[in-house]
Amino acid sequence: MELAQWLHTQVDEDERIVQAASWADEANAWHAAPSPYDTWGKDERWYVEDAMEEGLVTHVDPKASDDEGVARHIAEWDPARVLREIDAKRQLLALHRPVQQRSTGSGGGTIEDCQVCGHFPAQYPCVTLRLLALPYADRPGYREEWRP
Numbered sequence: 001m002e003l004a005q006w007l008h009t010q011v012d013e014d015e016r017i018v019q020a021a022s023w024a025d026e027a028n029a030w031h032a033a034p035s036p037y038d039t040w041g042k043d044e045r046w047y048v049e050d051a052m053e054e055g056l057v058t059h060v061d062p063k064a065s066d067d068e069g070v071a072r073h074i075a076e077w078d079p080a081r082v083l084r085e086i087d088a089k090r091q092l093l094a095l096h097r098p099v100q101q102r103s104t105g106s107g108g109g110t111i112e113d114c115q116v117c118g119h120f121p122a123q124y125p126c127v128t129l130r131l132l133a134l135p136y137a138d139r140p141g142y143r144e145e146w147r148p
């Protein structure tokens with residue numbers, strides 16, 4: 001599988017995951033706050049709530065991390081943010097498409113280059129796509145040759 005196709009698959013997987021965590025478009029913005037729920041002996045507990053004020057994670061209780069930090073991290077990566085990231089990645093994939101360039105080498109012929117980046121010598125996938133793929137390097141199918 002080529003990098004651009006593989007990257008489309010990873011972004012589709014991100015979308016599948018975020019849709020499973022979302023129950024309504026208008027609820028996709030989440031926020032973290034000190035919990036109004038039972039603190040179970042702690043001075044302060046944190047929770048994550050969606051935009052429709054439905055408690056999603058009623059007690060953020062990491063064993064080795066700061067409760068507030070973990071709660072704020074979960075809220076920062078809410079479905080609204082992830083969907084914006086997915087949209088931006090799809091737009092980048094649409095922009096950084098391959099085009100055929102005439103080879104300047106002795107063998108002649110044509111080689112692929114990115115229609116936006118225009119490397120010399122021609123290179124596809126371009127650095128932008130290689131960098132976009134980097135956060136997914138731990139997923140099956142990633143090839144080390146794609147690493148920028």
Ligand SMILES: [Zn+2]
Binds near residue numbers: 116118126128
């Ligand atoms: Zn490019």
